[in-house]
Amino acid sequence: MSKEVTVPTLGESVSEATIGEWLKKPGDAVKADEPIVSLETDKVAIEVPSPVAGVMGEHKVAVGDTVEVGALIAVIEDDVAPGESTNVEPRTEAAPAEATAAPTPAPSPAADTGAPAQAKSQGSDATQTLSPAVRRAVLEHGVDPSSIKGSGKDGRLTKEDVLAAATAKKETGDSPAPAASTAPPTAGGGERREERVKMTRMRQTIAKRLKSAQETAALLTTFNDVDMTAVMETREKFKDTFAKKHDIKLGFMSFFAKAACLALKDIPSVNAQIDGEEIVYFDYVDISVAVSAPNGLVVPVVRDAHAKSFAQIEKDIADFGKRAKDGTLTMDDMKGGTFTISNGGVFGGLMSTPIINPPQSAVLGLHRIEDRPVVRNGEIVIRPMMYIALSYDHRLIDGREAVTALKTIKEAIEDPMRMLIDL
Template sequence: MASEVKVPTLGESVTEGTIGEWLKKPGDPVKVDEPIASLETDKVAVEVPSPVAGVIGELKAEVGDTVEVGAVIATVEDDVAAGESTKVAPREQDAAQAETKASSPPPAAAKEAAPGDTQTLSPAVRRAVLEHGVDPSTIKGTGKDGRLTKEDVLAAAEAKKSDGGTVEDAAPDQAKAASPAPAATGERREERVKMTRMRQTIARRLKGAQENAALLTTFNDCDMSAVIEAREKYKDLFAKKHDIKLGFMGFFAKAACLALKDVPSVNAYIEGDEIVYHDYVDISVAVSAPNGLVVPVIRDAQAKGFAQIEKDIADFGKRARDGTLTMDDMKGGTFTISNGGVFGSLMSTPIINPPQSAVLGLHRIEDRPVAIDGKVEIRPMMYIALSYDHRLIDGREAVTALKIIKEAIEDPTRMLIDL
């Protein structure tokens, strides 16, 4: 008896998605709730689980097909039915057995991988495995249900390098298979790749922001000495008590809450001919994911402490890399913080995340000479930028909000006494 695999509910106002990748093929065994396909929506990649245990039967959609919520995309047969449907002629069976023997791993490798220990790899993990030539069956996964993450693969690759050999030496066959043939001298190549659904949505929203909002950016710089000193002084105690590292984003999130409280228009947005103000701060944090930029939301940031904010950010980052963020994680948001500094950016003009009216851009910290009390000193400085919708936010308000953030970072005590 075959069971149908249907497209699950994808979130509010999302009625369809695109088959990004089949994680299982016909004939593969599958467990209950084991992912069999990756489905791309406008905001996230969603894994489609199997409703029953059995064997994959027919795939009713191909990669790139658009499917609606509730549509049947595959069937799963029970073990008995699958066994009967997969019987082959003796000659074909002999050929299959010969092929299996030829492709079987050596005994040593068979011992390393437990019987039946097949892993479902996400696209990002699969790319990392091919790129670095590591054996996924020898790596212990730290993701949900023991699944491999990209970081697990990178760590394994680094471990092999530190053991005195290169990754290519450890797995020459995989490296050769993953490396494209070198182009002939003077040959010019082109490759056309269809944009993912998420990338199309990102492009459409960002272009819409430029067309529908009066964008302007104001800049400032802040001395990071006080924050760096506080982190250095309390990092061990903080980590011991809260089981999370004390990062920079917690400071900027709390500083932003101060600014948005004093300048409420920066935390508002335009809807029709009305302005919608908020008495809470839901901060969207821009996070880099394998398929593009996503912006999960820290709810009620104004009511959370540093530890909870840091835990939320760390959780979002991990789930973004693993591809397990949900639509609800990214719903809403009244203000955005984007940290280009982690990639080395010195300065930028970030684009707002509609329908929000402002976004704070953070950048890399570098030692620069600054004048302090008439003397030139070397301080760790960061350029910060606030892009805003000038239809709603006046220049005075934008500059004031950014100045409040600067002052709170340079004197973190202000965040404790609400100044």
């Protein structure tokens, strides 16, 4: 007897998805509610659980195929003994077969194909399936995926895990992975490899939306710089007490979120949207926070940021960051948003011109903090400075309004007391 696995409801207005990764292979033992496949939608990756315990049967579709809601994608064979159905470990039944088959792949063709990461994951650890982004990172940095502890869901490797392992290898001076070093040289004496990876549905959507924003909106960016001294002193003074009381660290994002709320209240058009021939003004602020995920940039929404405390904003952002890394963000987490904050400073960016997140009309870009000489009271002093940028849709927001909004954010950060007394 077998059980069919179909594509579940994906969310409002989402009717199809792409098969991103099969987490179980035919013949693998599966538990009830254990994830067996990852589906990529326009915004998030969704894991589909097994409806019953049993053995993974035939895959009806392949990685990269587009499937609609309700479509049959796999079959679970219900032939596991009752006593084993709730505690069987994945791949234990396939282990003997792999052991006897080991002599066949024993030579090292993996090194010849230039794909050590994939071969390693399929040989020494058959339960570890690498996503295209992770596999590409493994190849680029020459690390052994079987030696890295995954921090993703169910212990799976993420791109961040690979990058961290590569950094650690450089710091310790370890030699490159043998598989990578034994790849055959080209006629020129060096290694030249290429890999073609199909764009994920999420990356395709990001590309289309950003290009559409450039073609539709009249984009313009205004800049300013911010003296971070007051905020840094405030964080240093209250960080221990804040963490003890709220069980969360006091970061910079909550300051900029509250400063943005102050500016958007004074300049409503920066928090507005164009809908056809109408302008929609919001009396609330839902801030989309750009978060880096293994499959691309996602923008979950901190709702009612204007009414939330610093602590609650920090908790929301920390939760989004963790779930983005684990791949557990939902469609509802990304829905809506009236304004976006993107922090390129965490990657070392000094300055940028961020692109708005349609249908929003403005986005605030944050950058790295660095000590620079500035003039204060007629004297040159060193201060921790940050460039901030506001990109906006000039069809709706005039230059005066954009500059005023950015200046309000600057003043609130340089004097945090303004956020407390609403100035």
